[in-house]
Amino acid sequence: QVQLVESGGGLVQTGGSLTLSCVVSGRTFSTDDMGWFRQAPGKEREFVTYRNWNSGILSYADSVKGRFTISRDNAKNTVYLQMNSLKSDDTAVYYCACTRSTVVGDYTIPRNYDYWGQGTQVTVSS
Numbered sequence: 001q002v003q004l005v006e007s008g009g010g011l012v013q014t015g016g017s018l019t020l021s022c023v024v025s026g027r028t029f030s031t032d033d034m035g036w037f038r039q040a041p042g043k044e045r046e047f048v049t050y051r052n053w054n055s056g057i058l059s060y061a062d063s064v065k066g067r068f069t070i071s072r073d074n075a076k077n078t079v080y081l082q083m084n085s086l087k088s089d090d091t092a093v094y095y096c097a098c099t100r101s102t103v104v105g106d107y108t109i110p111r112n113y114d115y116w117g118q119g120t121q122v123t124v125s126s
Contacts, residue, residue, distance in 0.1 A: 001026050002024070002025070002026040002027045002098065002100060002114070002115040003024075003025045003026050003115070004022055004023070004024055004096050004097070004098065004115055004116060004117035005022070005023045005025075005117055005118070006020060006021065006022050006094065006095065006096055006117040006118065006119060006120040007020070007021050007023075007120055008020040008021050008120060009093075009094060009120030009121045009122045009123075010121075010122070010123070011123045011125060012086055012122070012123070012124055012125070013124070013125055013126075014086065014087060014088060014124055014125065014126045015085060015086065016086050016124070017082070017083060017084045017085075017086065018083050018086065018122060019080055019081065019082050019083070020036075020080065020081040020083070020094055020096075020120055020122070021078055021079075021080055022034065022036075022078065022079045022080070022081075022096030022117055023076070023077060023078050024077045024078070024079065024098070025077065027098065027100065027115075028100075028101075029101075030074075030077040031053070031072045031073075031074055031077060031078070031079050032052065032053060032054050032101075032102060033050070033051060033052035033053065033054070033055075033057075033098065033102045033103060033107075034050070034051060034070070034072070034079040034096055034097070034098050035047070035048075035049070035050040035096070035097045035098065035103065035107055035113060036048040036049045036050075036070065036081050036094060036095070036096055036097070037094070037095045037097060037110060038090075038092035038093065038094045038095065038122075039092055039093050039095070039119075040091060040092040040093075043092075045095070045110050046061070047061050047107075047108035047109075047110075048060070048061055048064055048068065048081070048094070049061065049064065049068060049070045049081065050070075050103070050107040050108070051070045051072075052102060052103075052107075053072065054102070055102075057107070058070070059107065059108070061108075063089070064083075064090075067083065067084050067085045067086075068081060068082065068083050068084070069081070069082040069084075070082075079096060081094065081096075083122070086122075086124045087124060088124050088125070088126050089124075090122060090124050091122060091123050091124050092121075092122060093119040093120065093121050093122075094119065094120050094121075094122055095116050095117050095119045096116075096117045097110070097113035097115060097116045097117070098113060098114070098115050099112075099113055099114045099115065100114060100115075
């Protein structure tokens with residue numbers, strides 16, 4: 001059974017930085033690809049970033065481009081989301097997500113993912 005466990009969320013001031021972690025277990029090639037999504041109160045879950053290290057696909061939502069970076073540490077079965085220059089609009093619960101192998105179809109759509117972490121809260125205060 002694939003399991004994803006996020007951590008690293010918290011309260012940060014506008015302009016600050018946070019790094020989220022997503023530890024992957026139960027997946028054959030644990031960090032071949034990963035997506036990050038976020039959901040603010042009263043809003044739908046939205047795409048943040050996706051990376052496939054085998055195919056070279058790397059995509060960021062326009063709202064985070066240039067501020068967020070997705071990376072991985074294979075030895076630790078962990079994918080990271082480095083978030084810089086945080087804004088109040090970044091306040092949300094952040095989720096990492098994957099499939100058993102790799103995403104088929106549009107990686108920006110939540111329904112194309114099979115496994116989700118429990119989420120970690122990021123709150124940006126002004």
